[in-house]
Amino acid sequence: MNRNITIDLTKLLMSFFIVALHCLFMLDINEYLHFYLKEGLFRIAVPLFLLISGYYFYNSLNKKWLFKILKLYGIWMVIYIPFWLNISSYDNIKNSLITLLTGYYHLWFLLSLFLGGYLTYIFKNKTGMLLFLSFIFLFVSLLIEYLINYKIITINFVNPELLYRNVLIAFPFFVFGFLINKNKGKIAKFKSLYLSLMILLLIVMNFIELQYNYINSINRNFDLLMSTSLLSVCLFILILKKSIYIHKNYNMNLISNGIFFTHIFILNILKNYIENTIYLTLSVFILSLLISYLLLFFCKKVL
Numbered sequence: 001m002n003r004n005i006t007i008d009l010t011k012l013l014m015s016f017f018i019v020a021l022h023c024l025f026m027l028d029i030n031e032y033l034h035f036y037l038k039e040g041l042f043r044i045a046v047p048l049f050l051l052i053s054g055y056y057f058y059n060s061l062n063k064k065w066l067f068k069i070l071k072l073y074g075i076w077m078v079i080y081i082p083f084w085l086n087i088s089s090y091d092n093i094k095n096s097l098i099t100l101l102t103g104y105y106h107l108w109f110l111l112s113l114f115l116g117g118y119l120t121y122i123f124k125n126k127t128g129m130l131l132f133l134s135f136i137f138l139f140v141s142l143l144i145e146y147l148i149n150y151k152i153i154t155i156n157f158v159n160p161e162l163l164y165r166n167v168l169i170a171f172p173f174f175v176f177g178f179l180i181n182k183n184k185g186k187i188a189k190f191k192s193l194y195l196s197l198m199i200l201l202l203i204v205m206n207f208i209e210l211q212y213n214y215i216n217s218i219n220r221n222f223d224l225l226m227s228t229s230l231l232s233v234c235l236f237i238l239i240l241k242k243s244i245y246i247h248k249n250y251n252m253n254l255i256s257n258g259i260f261f262t263h264i265f266i267l268n269i270l271k272n273y274i275e276n277t278i279y280l281t282l283s284v285f286i287l288s289l290l291i292s293y294l295l296l297f298f299c300k301k302v303l
Contacts (some may be wrong), residue, residue: 001252003244009054011256017045022279023105023271032214033094039222040210046109047173047224047232049260050116054177057117061124061255065118073110076261080104083268090146101200102159106263115167116174127179134172142226145202149219160231165223176233180240187237195238202231204231224294251296259285266291 021042056073057065077084077100084104086092103111123129144164147153154161180187206227213222253285267284 002187002247004243005246005252006239006243006255008252010048011052012252012259014048015256015259015263015288017042018106018260018279019267019285019288021045021079022264022267023284024277025281026277027233028277035214036210039213039220040228041205043222043224043228044232044235046169047112047229048236049109050113050170050173051177051180051232051236054116054120054174054179055115056177057120057174058178058181061121063121066114067119069110069117070116072243072261073107073114076107076110077104079109080265083265099267102162102166106260109170109260112166112170113174114254116170119171120175124178127182130175130179134175137168138172138229141165141172142224142229144168145222145224147165149213149217149222151218155271161223168256172229177236180233180237184240188241190237190241192238192241195234195241198239199231199234202227202234206231255289255292256298258295259288262291262295263288 021038024038025042026037058303084099085096089098102108118132120130136229141164144153144155144160147166148155148160206225209225209227213220213225263284266287267280268279270283270287274283
């Protein structure tokens with residue numbers, strides 16, 4: 001089967017963005033640049049991962065994929081137990097149970113991916129319903145995020161990120177990827193020039209939105225901007241139009257996944273020894289890359 005090397009390279013780049021995001025890349029050097037990278041460029045990683053997942057889900061459309069996601073969640077939650085399980089007091093036990101149900105650190109992504117995939121599977125033959133729910137989820141997610149960041153509302157009964165990120169954000173982009181594959185014949189007719197111009201316009205809008213948020217926002221912590229939502233979809237369509245396929249199984253896709261899963265483990269260790277965020281980011285990424293390759297090699301030999 002031919003592999004889409006363009007998508008696989010995109011995933012590898014996005015895995016670097018995720019690492020840089022979590023390593024607070026450039027924070028110790030230039031706070032202003034750090035903000036624009038963290039809240040701008042690096043934030044396209046999660047939507048693109050979701051778009052790619054939804055795109056490939058269309059080719060399988062079975063529940064085995066959903067169970068695989070839950071299996072991965074269970075395995076990696078066990079691996080990360082030293083970092084989240086604490087039974088020394090009632091409050092620590094309660095927090096550990098919450099973490100188990102919502103995901104440690106970056107592992108929330110798997111639960112959100114499962115939810116997005118499950119809802120997509122239920123409504124797979126109802127395009128109108130998928131689009132309607134997707135826009136509702138996206139609108140509510142952005143609305144809650146902006147209202148909280150500008151201190152217009154305060155949510156105390158639950159961590160707000162559980163609402164606008166963990167619960168709401170995955171489904172829309174998963175569906176968009178799913179529908180892009182379903183309608184790839186129509187999507188292929190989109191002119192690359194128009195897409196490129198749209199992307200340039202959205203980059204300008206993204207910069208303006210970032211500048212406004214930098215000056216006016218209280219928290220300066222946006223998981224997703226309005227402009228980033230559109231930018232991610234347009235970028236993904238352009239990537240598909242420029243795709244290169246090769247007839248070789250080189251496992252780059254699995255390497256990217258490995259980087260995503262292992263990098264927090266490495267970061268938790270190295271952050272105590274490396275203060276420079278550039279060195280920290282590069283060290284975490286390179287070690288995650290090497291460990292992912294070794295794990296893949298080991299699994300091939302043993303399993």
